[in-house]
Amino acid sequence: MTEPDAPTWRVPPRWVLLVAVLSIVAAEVGGGSMARYKVELTRWAREGMLARPGVHGLVGVRDVDERILDEALVKFDAGLRLFHMHAEGMGLVIIATSMVAATVIRHAAARRAIIALLTTGGAGYPVGYLVWSALIPSHGLERAKTLAEWLIWVPFGSATIVALWCLAGTVAWSMLARRRA
Amino acid sequence: MSGRAILAATILATLAVLAATAAPASAHHVGAYVPRDNAVTTNFKQVKFSVQAKKYDVALRLFDEGPLRAEMRAQAATLPPGLEDGTRAALAAGDGPEVERSLMIFFAALARDLALEADRQLARPDATPETRVATGGKFLEAIWRYYNLVDFAVATRDNKASVAVRLAFDEAEAFVKPAAGGAAPADPAGMRVPLRRIAQALSTLIDASSTTPPSTTPRRNS
Numbered sequence: 426m427t428e429p430d431a432p433t434w435r436v437p438p439r440w441v442l443l444v445a446v447l448s449i450v451a452a453e454v455g456g457g458s459m460a461r462y463k464v465e466l467t468r469w470a471r472e473g474m475l476a477r478p479g480v481h482g483l484v485g486v487r488d489v490d491e492r493i494l495d496e497a498l499v500k501f502d503a504g505l506r507l508f509h510m511h512a513e514g515m516g517l518v519i520i521a522t523s524m525v526a527a528t529v530i531r532h533a534a535a536r537r538a539i540i541a542l543l544t545t546g547g548a549g550y551p552v553g554y555l556v557w558s559a560l561i562p563s564h565g566l567e568r569a570k571t572l573a574e575w576l577i578w579v580p581f582g583s584a585t586i587v588a589l590w591c592l593a594g595t596v597a598w599s600m601l602a603r604r605r606a
Numbered sequence: 607m608s609g610r611a612i613l614a615a616t617i618l619a620t621l622a623v624l625a626a627t628a629a630p631a632s633a634h635h636v637g638a639y640v641p642r643d644n645a646v647t648t649n650f651k652q653v654k655f656s657v658q659a660k661k662y663d664v665a666l667r668l669f670d671e672g673p674l675r676a677e678m679r680a681q682a683a684t685l686p687p688g689l690e691d692g693t694r695a696a697l698a699a700g701d702g703p704e705v706e707r708s709l710m711i712f713f714a715a716l717a718r719d720l721a722l723e724a725d726r727q728l729a730r731p732d733a734t735p736e737t738r739v740a741t742g743g744k745f746l747e748a749i750w751r752y753y754n755l756v757d758f759a760v761a762t763r764d765n766k767a768s769v770a771v772r773l774a775f776d777e778a779e780a781f782v783k784p785a786a787g788g789a790a791p792a793d794p795a796g797m798r799v800p801l802r803r804i805a806q807a808l809s810t811l812i813d814a815s816s817t818t819p820p821s822t823t824p825r826r827n828s
Contacts, residue, residue, distance in 0.1 A: 482740050486723055488644075488716070489748045496639045503637035557636065570636060 437523035441544045445519040448548045452512030455555070459505040470501045473562025480565045497561055504558030511551035515585075519547040522592060530595050539588045539595075546584030553577030641751070645673040650709060650755060657702050665705070666697040678712060685715050686816035710759040711815050717753040718808035720745055725801045728794070738794035742801075743782035749804065750775065760811060767811040774803040 436442075459466065474481050474497055481497060483490045523540045530536035553573045560569035643651070649672035656665035669675050678690040689708055696704035724745035728738050753760075753771060761768035778800035781792050 482737075482744065484727060484741055484744060486720065486745075486748070488720060488752070489744045491644055492641060492748065492751075493744065495642060499639050500637060507636065554636075 433528070434524060435527040437520070437527045437540060441519065441523045441540055444544050444548050445516045445523075447516075448512050448519065448551065449516035452509050452516065452551070455505065455512065456509035459502070459509065466505070467498060467502075470498060470562045477563065477565075480563070480568075482565075497566055500566055501558050501561045504554045504561070508551050508554035508558070511554060515547040515551050518585075519544050522547075522589065525596070526588075526592050529592075529599055531599075535591075535595070539591050542584045542588035543592070546581045546586075546588060549577060549581030550585060553581065641747075644751075646677045647751065647755060649674040650713070653697075653705075654709070657697075657705050660700075660702075662697055662700040666694070669694065669697055674709075674712075681712075681715065681719075684719055686711060686812065689816075706759050707763070707815060710756040710763070711812050713752045713756040714760065714808045714812050714815075717749045718805050718812065720749045720752070721801045721805040721808070724749070725798050725805065728798050728801070735794050738797070739782050742778070742794055742797045745801075746775065746778055746782065753808075763815060764811055767807050770807040771804055774800040774807065778804070 471494060474494055475483070478485070481493055483493060522543050526536055526539045526543065530539060553576075556577055557569050557573035560572055563569075564572060649668060652668045652672065653665045653674060656662070656668060675690060675694075678685065678693070682690065689711060693705060693708035693712075696708060724742060727733070727741055727745070733741070753775075757768060757772075760771070778797045781794050781797040785792070
């Protein structure tokens, strides 16, 4: 027997699911690669930093420079780890939130826009950590962070936040409309 | 859609909004860095703790095989003659105070050389004030990392030297910190004066300690 008004969850569009799954796959591949190629990645980053002493403020004294290189390498590694963690998490967030949007939002254009924002924002944001890590050897810690922020974190993060607030507002609106009816 | 479904959707959406808006609060958190010991300071601590535990055989093995001794050899030109052999002999003889004195001289010499190098680099005419501040800060950090290891031993033997180094260090640090209350930042080249004082105080300490007869019991001179 079925309830007369049983919940009808709608599956988000296939491309959204594909992007979410790809994000999770990228996270797993990234996590596996950073463990498998840890030495090679560290060597690459270190050589990149040593090739640009001015960028990293290296002074040519081992006792001073080792500390600078160590900090940069720790942050380089942290960026890879954060990419792994965020890409995994945001993949799931994309699936959950786009399913809510597909189910709750009646207006087709609004639904498409919010789902598009959720998907692109959610999938793009974690890439910022990867970009940050990749830019550290050539641009230094702070410059790399600024670039990742303005190229990736701010636009994609903002897209996700805007879409989530719109989604929350829409859900609240449908609750109110339902009460009135 | 039922009320339950809308409630579930509301909870999901709220959780997602909270998760997303919490992220900027940690402002693209990229991890905190805690400076680690380098190979020399790690080996120093191993030797020191073994000596404190009166495990001289362990301390001797750690010294023989560790980077501390290798560094003493590498820096031999700037150290008092026979420091490495003296340290090893003290470890073999189980003479704790002498081991402490030797290691104090070694780290004081490392800190002094860093202070001299910092002074030299800050004097470069092509360095901008920003570069001087950044370079000076990094050197001060490195100096403190070594000096801090032996400050207690220094204060035990020569309290005036310890105070002089600390005061000069504080003075030098003021040049790399941002000016408070909108005041104009001090010229970072001014850091050279306290850096030279650090080098001078440590040189005097090294000379005085190197001539101290072995196994002299340290006493506070304050």
